[in-house]
Amino acid sequence: MLERYGRAVFAQVARLVPSFEDAEEVYQDVFVKVFKNINMYDVEQSSLKTWVSHIAYNESISFLRHKTMPVIYYEDREGEAEKLSESEVEATFGHPNPETVQLIRAALKHLPPDERAIITMFYYEEMSLKEIAYVTESIPTTIASKLSRTRKKLCKIIKMLQS
Amino acid sequence: MTEEKLNELRQQDTNLRDAIWQDETGRPQMPADLNERLMQRVAAQKEKKPRRIIWPWIAAACVAGVLMIWLTPPKEAPTDVVAENKPKVEQPVMVDEPKAKEAESEALQPEETPIQVEKVKMPMSVPKHETKLLAQETPKVESPETPTTEEVHTDLAVAETAKPQPEPVMLTERDIPVTRPENYRYTPEELALMKKQANEAYLKWVELELEIAKQTMEQTALK
Numbered sequence: 001m002l003e004r005y006g007r008a009v010f011a012q013v014a015r016l017v018p019s020f021e022d023a024e025e026v027y028q029d030v031f032v033k034v035f036k037n038i039n040m041y042d043v044e045q046s047s048l049k050t051w052v053s054h055i056a057y058n059e060s061i062s063f064l065r066h067k068t069m070p071v072i073y074y075e076d077r078e079g080e081a082e083k084l085s086e087s088e089v090e091a092t093f094g095h096p097n098p099e100t101v102q103l104i105r106a107a108l109k110h111l112p113p114d115e116r117a118i119i120t121m122f123y124y125e126e127m128s129l130k131e132i133a134y135v136t137e138s139i140p141t142t143i144a145s146k147l148s149r150t151r152k153k154l155c156k157i158i159k160m161l162q163s
Numbered sequence: 164m165t166e167e168k169l170n171e172l173r174q175q176d177t178n179l180r181d182a183i184w185q186d187e188t189g190r191p192q193m194p195a196d197l198n199e200r201l202m203q204r205v206a207a208q209k210e211k212k213p214r215r216i217i218w219p220w221i222a223a224a225c226v227a228g229v230l231m232i233w234l235t236p237p238k239e240a241p242t243d244v245v246a247e248n249k250p251k252v253e254q255p256v257m258v259d260e261p262k263a264k265e266a267e268s269e270a271l272q273p274e275e276t277p278i279q280v281e282k283v284k285m286p287m288s289v290p291k292h293e294t295k296l297l298a299q300e301t302p303k304v305e306s307p308e309t310p311t312t313e314e315v316h317t318d319l320a321v322a323e324t325a326k327p328q329p330e331p332v333m334l335t336e337r338d339i340p341v342t343r344p345e346n347y348r349y350t351p352e353e354l355a356l357m358k359k360q361a362n363e364a365y366l367k368w369v370e371l372e373l374e375i376a377k378q379t380m381e382q383t384a385l386k
Contacts, residue, residue, distance in 0.1 A: 002198045010193035020191060027193075028201045035205060093176035104182030123173060124183045129166050144169055151172070154179070 002031065005049055008125070009056045015120055016060035016113045026063050030056045046134050050127075054135045057117065064113060074110040074157050082152060089155045100158070107157035115150045122147055 009030055014023040033055050041051050092100065108116060118136065121127045129140035129147075136143070173180070349357070 002201070006198055007193055010197070011187060011190060014190055015187075024194065024197055027197060028204055031201055032205060032208070090172075090175065093172075093179040096177050096181075100178045101182045101185065104179055105186050108182065108186055119179075120183055120187065122169070123176070123180050124187050126173070129169065140166065144166065147169060151176070151179070 001034070001048075001052075005052050006031075008049070009052060012053060012056050012117070013060050016057070016117055017063060022063065022067070026056075026059050029063075030059045033059065046131070050131050050134055053121075053131075054137075057135050058137075060117075061114065074153065074160075075112075082149070084152050084155055089151055092155045092158060093151070103158045103161055104154060106161060107154050110157050111150065111153065115146065115153070118143060118146055119150050119154075 006027075010023065010027050013026045013030065014020070017023045017026050030052070034052055037055075041048065045051075046054070093104075108119075111119070114136070118132060121132050121135065122129075127135070129143045132138075132143045133140045138146075
């Protein structure tokens with residue numbers, strides 16, 4: 001199990017927990033929990049990978065809450081990102097451009113950990129909405145709206161960085 | 164936004180996908196010995212003695228203790244029964260003065276009858292001047308252990324009606340426990356008896372004195 005899912009779990013944890021040492025600690029906690037609660041795994045509910053991801057996500061979020069580390073991220077309080085049109089967002093993300101890629105990478109750092117985790121699960125791990133909802137203990141429609149909002153938010157951050 | 168639309172976007176958003184991909188690949192890789200450390204930690208946790216959970220035992224002991232206290236009958240229960248049987252001896256009973264005198268006169272009559280105290284029938288009369296003292300000495304008799312006279316009477320009445328009439332118990336002086344100060348006081352019968360005995364003794368003493376005087380007179384006459 002460690003060989004199969006270890007790297008993915010560590011990447012997931014390291015995505016949420018900024019410190020490398022803390023990520024190692026959380027990774028160990030995740031697998032200790034997995035070994036302890038392996039009897040509770042339900043095949044019908046999710047795949048083993050999703051179940052382990054769910055534990056990793058919860059452990060990481062719980063660690064961040066207890067650590068009370070200062071996390072600086074962009075918060076769209078005035079809803080300016082929502083004002084962006086879909087065509088504008090598609091133009092930013094759709095047309096291949098190495099410069100934009102670097103800007104997006106910079107913009108990703110300004111997202112809160114949970115939003116970054118969701119967008120990574122969707123675009124990088126190619127998980128379905130249902131799976132993401134299971135991992136984050138949410139519902140697919142909420143994840144869909146969160147993804148849409150995060151896209152626009154990223155676009156807004158890019159525009160801010162450009163200006 | 165529907166899932167289909169999002170899936171379409173996932174394919175279209177090449178810039179975003181590439182950015183995330185690069186971001187992920189640029190992350191520091193998992194240390195090679197991390198899994199080994201994890202296994203050591205798991206093994207160490209297994210080796211650790213499972214901590215003894217004692218709080219359920221403490222809770223059970225507490226519950227048992229409370230139950231024992233709850234279920235144990237009170238210690239006063241047997242003494243209550245005793246108190247019901249002999250409150251007449253303990254209570255300072257006020258009796259009419261003529262009745263006391265009557266009893267006194269009866270006791271002074273010549274026929275000698277042994278002092279037989281019947282438990283229920285015995286009149287617990289005390290002379291008036293003594294009753295005051297008794298009342299002063301034992302003013303608070305209605306303690307929770309000793310019931311009041313009325314309660315005792317009612318209890319006795321109930322007991323008498325419920326049970327078949329037992330044979331009257333004859334009590335002697337020995338049966339009266341001298342454990343309470345009230346029992347140090349003499350009953351009118353006892354007082355009457357003592358007076359009678361004192362009178363007899365006095366008469367005998369006078370007779371003896373006369374005998375002695377007579378004897379000495381005879382002796383002096385002979386000399």
